[in-house]
Amino acid sequence: MTEDQMGLNETLDQKMLIIKSFLEHLEYTLGKDKYSATKYDRFNALAYAVRDKLVERWLDTQQAYYNSDNKRVYYISMEFLMGRTLGNSLINLGMWDDFQEALDSLGENYFEETLDEEQDAGLGNGGLGRLAACFLDSMATMSIPAYGYGIRYEYGIFRQHIADGAQMEIPDNWLRYRNPWELDRQEHLHTVKFYGRVITTFDKNGRLLREWVDTEDVMAMAFDTPIPGYQTHSVNTLRLWTAKSSREFDLKFFNEGNYIRAVEKKMQSETISKVLYPADNVIEGKELRFKQEYFLASATVHDVIYRFKKKHSDMKKLPEKVAIQLNDTHPTLAIPELMRVLIDLHNMEWEDAWDITRKTFAYTNHTILPEALEQWPVWFFEQILPRHLQIVYEINEYFLKEIRERFPGDAERLSRMSIVEEHWERKIRMAHLAIVGSHSVNGVAALHTEILKNELFRDFYEMYPERFNNKTNGITQRRWLKMSNPLLSSLIDDYIGSGWTRNLYELEKLRAIASDPEFLERWQQTKRRNKESLCRYILQHNQIEVDPESLFDVQVKRIHEYKRQLLNVLHIITLFNRIKDNPKADVVPRTFIFAGKAAPAYATAKLIIRLINAVAAVVNRDPDVAGRIKVVFLANYGVTLAEKIFPASDLSEQISTAGTEASGTGNMKFALNGALTIGTLDGANIEIMEEVGRENIFIFGMTAAEVAELRARGYNPREYYNNNRELRRVLDMIASGYFSPWAPELFTPLTESLLNLGDHYMLLADYAAYVACQQEVGELFRRKDEWARQAILNCAGMGKFSSDRTIDQYAREIWGIKPVDILPGAVELQRH
Ligand SMILES: *Cc1c(COP(=O)(O)O)cnc(C)c1O
Numbered sequence: 001m002t003e004d005q006m007g008l009n010e011t012l013d014q015k016m017l018i019i020k021s022f023l024e025h026l027e028y029t030l031g032k033d034k035y036s037a038t039k040y041d042r043f044n045a046l047a048y049a050v051r052d053k054l055v056e057r058w059l060d061t062q063q064a065y066y067n068s069d070n071k072r073v074y075y076i077s078m079e080f081l082m083g084r085t086l087g088n089s090l091i092n093l094g095m096w097d098d099f100q101e102a103l104d105s106l107g108e109n110y111f112e113e114t115l116d117e118e119q120d121a122g123l124g125n126g127g128l129g130r131l132a133a134c135f136l137d138s139m140a141t142m143s144i145p146a147y148g149y150g151i152r153y154e155y156g157i158f159r160q161h162i163a164d165g166a167q168m169e170i171p172d173n174w175l176r177y178r179n180p181w182e183l184d185r186q187e188h189l190h191t192v193k194f195y196g197r198v199i200t201t202f203d204k205n206g207r208l209l210r211e212w213v214d215t216e217d218v219m220a221m222a223f224d225t226p227i228p229g230y231q232t233h234s235v236n237t238l239r240l241w242t243a244k245s246s247r248e249f250d251l252k253f254f255n256e257g258n259y260i261r262a263v264e265k266k267m268q269s270e271t272i273s274k275v276l277y278p279a280d281n282v283i284e285g286k287e288l289r290f291k292q293e294y295f296l297a298s299a300t301v302h303d304v305i306y307r308f309k310k311k312h313s314d315m316k317k318l319p320e321k322v323a324i325q326l327n328d329t330h331p332t333l334a335i336p337e338l339m340r341v342l343i344d345l346h347n348m349e350w351e352d353a354w355d356i357t358r359k360t361f362a363y364t365n366h367t368i369l370p371e372a373l374e375q376w377p378v379w380f381f382e383q384i385l386p387r388h389l390q391i392v393y394e395i396n397e398y399f400l401k402e403i404r405e406r407f408p409g410d411a412e413r414l415s416r417m418s419i420v421e422e423h424w425e426r427k428i429r430m431a432h433l434a435i436v437g438s439h440s441v442n443g444v445a446a447l448h449t450e451i452l453k454n455e456l457f458r459d460f461y462e463m464y465p466e467r468f469n470n471k472t473n474g475i476t477q478r479r480w481l482k483m484s485n486p487l488l489s490s491l492i493d494d495y496i497g498s499g500w501t502r503n504l505y506e507l508e509k510l511r512a513i514a515s516d517p518e519f520l521e522r523w524q525q526t527k528r529r530n531k532e533s534l535c536r537y538i539l540q541h542n543q544i545e546v547d548p549e550s551l552f553d554v555q556v557k558r559i560h561e562y563k564r565q566l567l568n569v570l571h572i573i574t575l576f577n578r579i580k581d582n583p584k585a586d587v588v589p590r591t592f593i594f595a596g597k598a599a600p601a602y603a604t605a606k607l608i609i610r611l612i613n614a615v616a617a618v619v620n621r622d623p624d625v626a627g628r629i630k631v632v633f634l635a636n637y638g639v640t641l642a643e644k645i646f647p648a649s650d651l652s653e654q655i656s657t658a659g660t661e662a663s664g665t666g667n668m669k670f671a672l673n674g675a676l677t678i679g680t681l682d683g684a685n686i687e688i689m690e691e692v693g694r695e696n697i698f699i700f701g702m703t704a705a706e707v708a709e710l711r712a713r714g715y716n717p718r719e720y721y722n723n724n725r726e727l728r729r730v731l732d733m734i735a736s737g738y739f740s741p742w743a744p745e746l747f748t749p750l751t752e753s754l755l756n757l758g759d760h761y762m763l764l765a766d767y768a769a770y771v772a773c774q775q776e777v778g779e780l781f782r783r784k785d786e787w788a789r790q791a792i793l794n795c796a797g798m799g800k801f802s803s804d805r806t807i808d809q810y811a812r813e814i815w816g817i818k819p820v821d822i823l824p825g826a827v828e829l830q831r832h
């Protein structure tokens with residue numbers, strides 16, 4: 001046989017093995033044959049076949065981590081917005097083509113249709129949860145010994161339907177039809193205590209002991225999901241906790257003789273992991289949420305210590321072997337929990353415990369919006385976690401003493417910095433606790449970190465300047481280009497090779513061919529085909545016909561006032577008026593595409609969705625406007641929908657009020673897929689501008705400094721209304737019911753908030769600059785080759801925004817962690 005023939009035989013064998021594994025899972029794991037199998041059974045069988053491939057590497061990896069005894073990192077997050085797993089696993093395993101070929105031999109489109117059966121794992125709200133997911137991919141790819149820790153919510157982020165233009169929330173019961181990716185680890189159980197009281201005793205040496213007694217206990221049970229790296233043998237772990245009632249709990253209540261009441265109690269204790277709170281960038285001060293946060297913190301701390309103790313007995317070595325990264329303040333209770341474990345359970349002295357704790361923890365801040373900063377009322381902190389409140393008070397006492405020594409006589413500073421907010425209702429400020437209890441505090445983009453240092457946490461920066469550092473967010477190019485945009489990926493591969501999948505800086509090589517006519521031509525064809533795909537999706541889901549030649553002007557993200565979807569709408573209505581005034585007006589045809597969920601309790605955000613849909617209804621059916629502008633709101637934005645939208649976008653809307661968006665990551669996904677950005681100098685937009693060049697991005701509006709200055713001077717939105725005719729007309733139309741004749745006052749709360757309630761996010765101040773900038777966008781879009789050239793330069797400048805770069809910086813600068821080489825077959829070797 002020739003080498004070619006041998007290669008051919010190998011692929012044939014490989015294909016046969018895949019089909020065999022798939023059919024065996026269908027039959028033996030799921031109990032179905034080809035007659036009774038549903039499409040969802042097919043997905044499950046395929047998922048199990050892929051999981052088998054992951055498990056071998058997973059065991060090798062965990063063994064290698066155990067043997068190497070390198071320092072490990074624990075990334076604790078209340079959210080992991082994973083999306084689908086099957087396609088991504090195949091990409092990372094390098095088995096996409098083999099599986100596609102094998103499955104497609106069973107029927108036309110068999111592979112793609114099967115992939116499309118998978119539900120999103122939507123255990124997150126938006127950017128923060130998606131960042132955690134991208135970090136898992138990068139850490140696995142870089143063979144960093146890392147574990148994600150979170151909650152296995154039974155209900156993830158709600159599914160959004162649009163009915164009569166309004167958002168409807170449907171519960172996301174994602175576990176109903178099994179989750180093939182997880183393995184339950186019934187042996188990994190930890191007891192999490194709540195309520196009760198603290199008693200003080202003394203040991204035989206007269207040392208003060210605190211005992212937390214009469215608690216209500218809940219068990220945390222582990223479910224593990226394998227996280228494969230790309231082109232590497234390593235497979236890391238995402239461990240999610242589910243709440244189970246404890247045996248003692250069962251006995252206690254069942255013995256009271258009231259069976260139904262006992263079952264009710266049991267169910268209540270299991271509600272802790274029931275549902276994800278659906279608010280993004282705002283806190284819901286609910287008791288259940290507080291319990292969720294402690295449940296995650298406590299179970300994780302116990303697990304970390306359990307694993308540490310398998311190899312070590314000296315707790316003082318903990319920071320040499322363990323780094324814990326807190327994704328926002330949500331898991332901050334892990335700090336007093338570790339203190340409690342060290343002091344109450346390991347009989348350590350306060351100073352030693354505190355030293356260990358601070359060296360172990362690091363905190364990432366994600367927002368400066370005041371409504372998103374967690375503060376828990378002391379009264380219910382005390383009820384639910386009485387021992388932890390004592391510890392927090394003691395931490396605070398030492399901390400205030402330190403401030404007094406550093407800044408004698410500065411009472412104002414003491415009350416500003418205290419972990420306990422004393423005004424009105426007493427509250428625990430979780431961000432202060434996180435800063436005091438960590439050795440590192442990081443923001444997620446350069447501007448954001450500067451704001452933390454100079455404004456929000458200024459006092460803390462003066463005291464602990466060495467703790468503050470920046471880690472600009474990133475995204476994984478494996479999911480957000482290679483998997484979601486196969487056409488562009490293979491075009492890029494054709495010209496510069498595929499090294500960019502592991503080193504995104506290689507995209508710089510595109511700069512040299514940005515004006516190459518053949519490359520330009522193929523680039524444009526690719527974008528065109530991706531836009532055609534999205535057109536089909538829009539037609540199917542919204543019954544709107546969209547012209548793929550039009551400029552796809554896209555704003556997809558959570559609906560929030562600070563993100564200013566409303567400013568985008570003001571521009572749309574402005575264009576609408578210009579066309580109505582002059583039906584022959586020369587306006588570049590545009591399709592405005594929106595998607596995003598509003599928190600169910602956020603009335604203004606929900607009203608913005610209704611306005612977008614109301615404007616769409618008017619604009620899309622107006623004959624004067626036909627062929628110029630269309631407006632589309634795509635329901636149920638999530639990872640899977642995002643994967644369809646970014647590849648088809650021309651223009652990326654990143655228009656938050658400067659100083660409000662900590663980083664943004666949607667901005668990076670757009671640019672990576674060859675969209676140009678229209679944006680403010682906010683979050684990572686600034687760094688994107690630095691990378692792609694000021695001349696290749698549309699920047700408009702006030703800077704963060706100008707926003708602050710105008711606010712200090714006294715901002716009067718009415719001035720802008722009075723002085724701009726187009727703006728006035730747009731606002732009057734909304735206020736008078738032009739878009740809601742059936743309910744003329746429906747949208748007045750929106751115009752009220754702009755005109756009479758202070759326009760907190762300063763839409764009116766940025767309106768004129770935004771509209772003018774959009775005019776330039778339109779003009780550039782007519783020059784197709786120049787547009788494409790700039791889009792290529794945007795893609796070429798995205799190297800910095802790989803989450804691989806972000807994770808490399810966390811690993812070196814915060815965690816002090818090195819990659820571990822994984823030997824294939826390590827487990828196998830040991831068995832022999
Ligand atoms: C990237 C992403 C986000 C974050 O988008 P921003 O524009 O940065 O707010 C939110 N949701 C999903 C599904 C994402 O993929």
